[in-house]
Amino acid sequence: MSPRVVFPNKILPYLLLAPQLAITLVFFYWPASQALYQSMLREDPFGLSSKFVWFANFRKVLSDPNYLNSVHVTIVFSVATAAVAMSVALLLAVMADKVVRSRGLYRTLMIWPYAVAPAIAGMLWLFLFNPSIGSLAYGLRWLGISWDPLLNGSQAMVLVVAAASWKQISYNFLFFVAGLQAIPKTLIEAAAIDGAGEHKRFWTIVFPLLAPTTFFLLVVNTVYAFFDTFGIIHAVTGGGPGKATETLVYKVYNDGFVNLILGDSAAQSVILMAIVIALTAIQFRYVERKVHYG
Amino acid sequence: MATVDLKDVRKVYPGGVEAVKGVSIAIPDKALCVLVGPSGCGKSTLLRMIAGLETISAGSCAIDGKVVNAIGPTERDIAMVFQNYALYPHMKVYDNMAYGLRNRGTPKDEIDRRVRSTAKTLELEHLLERRPRELSGGQRQRVAMGRAIVRNPKVFLFDEPLSNLDAKLRGQMRVEIKNLQRSLGVTSVYVTHDQLEAMTLADVLVVMNAGLVEQSGAPLDIYEKPASTFVASFIGAPPMNLLPLRSGQFEGAVTLPAVPGNAATLGFRPEDCEVRVEAGGIAADGALRLLARVEGVEPVGAESFLYCQAAGGRIVVRVPGRTELQAGDQLPVFARREKLHFFGSDGKRV
Incomplete structure (x- = not known):
């Protein structure tokens, strides 16, 4: 326990906190309350008047089959993206840990994709897998796969998941490498002497000891898949074909800014906010406790 | 097994x-x-x-x-x-x-x-x-x-x-x-x-x-x-006293027993030393005898260690129990012939 700092001046602590509070108020609480307010308004088709409708927008959104489809799409997309991004990153990190020569170069190269902007990453994958001009799409067709993400919803999903995970792998890789380095070498040696083969050592010693890192990345990746993948989806599929890759965030944008149904869009934002708060709270409350040890 | x-x-x-x-x-x-x-x-x-x-x-x-x-x-x-x-x-x-x-x-x-x-x-x-x-x-x-x-x-x-x-x-x-x-x-x-x-x-x-x-x-x-x-100075605490010899002679010694011809270093353990405060006391036959000045005293309880400066270098002497000796005191130090160790110029025992 560190001793509590006591300020003799009564106003100074508030002054010191003021900039942080101001930023939070202006950039979080104000827009959030605006969203909450707007989610209870309904505009006429020409945007000339609006009416306070209480929770009618929420009722409408939650009974909309398109919205429920979007929930489903988001779950599939997020779980797949987090799973792929984390497992591939872990595999690469474990491999990188074994590299003896030019380890630094290997790691630097691994980090590069993180510097690519989401929209550009999306375009990259779009071009590579474009059914008519993509070089890798050509390869897939040569393998006998009828590759057409513009018409096939599942293939479109695979494409956005691949693009979204690819971008996140670097970030996860960095943390896994750091996490692996933090595991004392003697533990691995003790396990080897204790008769555990390499595979067994990984699953019984390394993986459990990586749990704090894995948990942290799980939170970050879920939030990433939920919110930061708009650019990729927008560039690669635009939510299509049909609504096969329309995630919740993308639908908020579509309904609000493309279709200009502001009330519905705001209601969706509020639901999204509630989901994120709940998700983070659950993760920190129940998962974190099990993975931290001294 | x-x-x-x-x-x-x-x-x-x-x-x-x-x-x-x-x-x-x-x-x-x-x-x-x-x-x-x-x-x-x-x-x-x-x-x-x-x-x-x-x-x-x-x-x-x-x-x-x-x-x-x-x-x-x-x-x-x-x-x-x-x-x-x-x-x-x-x-x-x-x-x-x-x-x-x-x-x-x-x-x-x-x-x-x-x-x-x-x-x-x-x-x-x-x-x-x-x-x-x-x-x-x-x-x-x-x-x-x-x-x-x-x-x-x-x-x-x-x-x-x-x-x-x-x-x-x-x-x-x-x-x-x-x-x-x-x-x-x-x-x-x-x-x-x-x-x-x-x-x-x-x-x-x-x-x-x-x-x-x-x-x-x-x-x-x-x-x-x-x-x-190396072994002499590593095993034993405090380590063995090592003093250089010059062509079988040792300038600081009042009496020095017969030294093997090729010895370059003389060694004796702190616990093998005897101190006679009255100078010219019992000097055993063939024992090493040298004069040292006390620079510091470390009483440990059951024994005391005297950190001394002799003509050939620093030495540590162990005396049982407590001692009245103080820094600055001059004293003769004896070590029996069978307790002396000799090392050649390559550091090996001779």
Whole structure:
């Protein structure tokens, strides 16, 4: 326990906190309350008047089959993206840990994709897998796969998941490498002497000891898949074909800014906010406790 | 149960650094062999080569008569206690001890029986459900020992296991390790830089320096007949007094017994000195006699150490009990002929 700092001046602590509070108020609480307010308004088709409708927008959104489809799409997309991004990153990190020569170069190269902007990453994958001009799409067709993400919803999903995970792998890789380095070498040696083969050592010693890192990345990746993948989806599929890759965030944008149904869009934002708060709270409350040890 | 034979073992690191430069040691069955030396002398590297954690660049390591150079640590049937204990932090004490047995496919009730009986021996029974972080340093040390014992291996390896404990606990654990090792009768190799630990634990003591064995043998033999100035100054606390000789002469000596012709250094232990305050007192025949000035006195209780300046260099003298001598006092120092050691110009005993 560190001793509590006591300020003799009564106003100074508030002054010191003021900039942080101001930023939070202006950039979080104000827009959030605006969203909450707007989610209870309904505009006429020409945007000339609006009416306070209480929770009618929420009722409408939650009974909309398109919205429920979007929930489903988001779950599939997020779980797949987090799973792929984390497992591939872990595999690469474990491999990188074994590299003896030019380890630094290997790691630097691994980090590069993180510097690519989401929209550009999306375009990259779009071009590579474009059914008519993509070089890798050509390869897939040569393998006998009828590759057409513009018409096939599942293939479109695979494409956005691949693009979204690819971008996140670097970030996860960095943390896994750091996490692996933090595991004392003697533990691995003790396990080897204790008769555990390499595979067994990984699953019984390394993986459990990586749990704090894995948990942290799980939170970050879920939030990433939920919110930061708009650019990729927008560039690669635009939510299509049909609504096969329309995630919740993308639908908020579509309904609000493309279709200009502001009330519905705001209601969706509020639901999204509630989901994120709940998700983070659950993760920190129940998962974190099990993975931290001294 | 097992012997350990090292034959001309060498370790060369990729950078070209030779950490171990050809070491041959034969450890008999059930013996406790202590490797002692200053840091960087290659003792830990040697231990890790026996464990299979480092590859052997040249030479051979045989456990129980079987060369194990090409065998990994998993198949060598050894157990190791690490300096930082290396307990698995996410496992309970019970699971820490059971881990090695589980990996080897021991039946469940057999594991339970062995873990519990080992825990009983080490008085760990009440800690089995705890995690390592909930234990004190001494308890962690015991768990690390337990994890090694429970497997019933051919060889125990100890890598400075007591260096993280406080002095009192260290003394206690030293006795316990010795008793345990003797009662279990498992061949052991023990690495330490603490000469006291080395002296008290070892059946076979190996003093290492710069990747080579300086001397090996029974601890008291080494103490009484150090093979080189390095061993003389490393074994014993405070270390042996070493004074340079110039062509068989020693300027500071009032009387000097017959010196071997090629001796370059004269040595005698602080505890082999006698002090006669009244000058010209009893001077035993053939004893060394020199004059020294006290620079500092360290009373330890049962004995006192006098730090003195003699003509040839600094010396330490041990006197029993308390002393009235003070800094600045002049006194004659005697050492009997049979307690003198002579070393050649290469540092080797003559």
